[in-house]
Amino acid sequence: MKQPAEKPLFHPRNRHRGRYDFAALIVCHPALAPFVQVNQYGNESVDFADPEAVKVLNQALLHFHYQIEHWAIPDGFLCPPVPGRADYIHHLADLLAEDHQRVVPRAINVLDIGCGANCIYPLIGFREYGWRFTGSESNEQAIKSANAIIAANAGLAQGIRLRRQKDNHAIFRGVIHKNELYHASVCNPPFHASAGDAQQGTQRKLRNLGLDKNAPLNFGGQQDELWCEGGEKAFIGRMITESVDFARQCIWFTSLVSRKENLPDLRRALEQAGAVQVRIVDMAQGQKQSRFIAWSFFDKAARTRLLSR
Structure with a gap:
């Protein structure tokens, strides 16, 4: 059985559509070499159940494709799948292009909620499109790590700044300053509704990977990255409620939605909030189905005018 040459349904501009070129990745990032092995398809791969292998693969992908030479995160923090995160950025670019004569705009300010x-x-957004980012974060250790990544790589400080969210109950308040305009916001919200749900999810992933329940989790994740009271529906619901107060300071508010069954309730919340436009953007990475919800309090003419400034 041969592994497919191209990963199905990735965004056309996603650099990770094809199989990983491990030879090229190793030349760029030699630390990856010890983790590469031949899989059941007879192709080179890494053990995705090994958290260190996943982290070093991420380092190699970021180094090779995005010129991020130094990327390190503290043990136990979320180690994101780079291809899927890139898909969100590219689909967001298409959404913005719809109001910009079908051309992806470059002079863009993006707010990342919980960077x-x-x-x-x-x-990814800065390297791919030159967009400027403001990242918000409430976890002190996380923001120190993110700032260290920015400082360690030439040029990043020109396009990325971070702001500490001091209020754990706020999302946009305290982060969006007076007279600022963001063209879009992005967010990967906490998925689970409680610590117990997060633990059960961890156990399912470990079983799916054929690992012992006490094995280290390959993607990690801190409490505030994995769960909040009410789960992602409650978190996005808070985003919607709070976005009303910043309706004229962000053209498109967006968030990943892991559970499709949450969409009807979120749509109703947006209708009640007075959103002028709501979009569901479907994404898929191999067998995994994903999506983000986007809403705006501006009509199309206003969005086009603001994006053309």
Whole structure:
């Protein structure tokens, strides 16, 4: 059985559509070499159940494709899948292009809600499109890690800045300053509704990977990265409620939505909030189905005018 040459359904501009070129990745990032092995398809791969292998693969991908030479996150923090995160950025670019004569705009300010220790969306968005990012983060260790990544790589400080969210109950308040305009916001919200749900999810992933329940989790994740009271529906619901107060300071608010069944309730919340436009953007990476919800309080004419400034 041969592994497919191209990963199905990735965005056309996603640099990770094809199989990983491990030879090229190793030349660029030699630390990856010890983790590469031949899989059941007879192709080179890494053990995705090994958290260190996943982290070093991320380092190699970021180094080779995005010129991020130094990327490190503290143990236990979320280690994001780079191809899937890139898909969100590219689909967001298409959404913005719809109001910009079908051309992806470049002079863009993006707000990343909860940028995490990995700072992944700003890294990809800045390198791919030259967008400027403001990343918000409430976890002190995470923001220190993200700032270290920015400082360690030439040029990143020109396009990425971070702001500490001091209020754990706020999302946009305290982060969006007076008279600022963001063209879009992005967010990877906490998925689980409680610590117990997060633990059960961890156990399912470990079983799917054929690992012992006490094995280290390959993608990691801190409490505030994995769960909040009410799960992602409650978190995005808070985003929607709070976005009303910043309706004229962000053209497109967006967030990943992992559970499709949450969409009807979120649509109703947006209708009640007075959103002028709501979009569901479907994404897929191999067998995994994903999506983000986007809403705006501006009509199309206003969005086009603001994006053309």
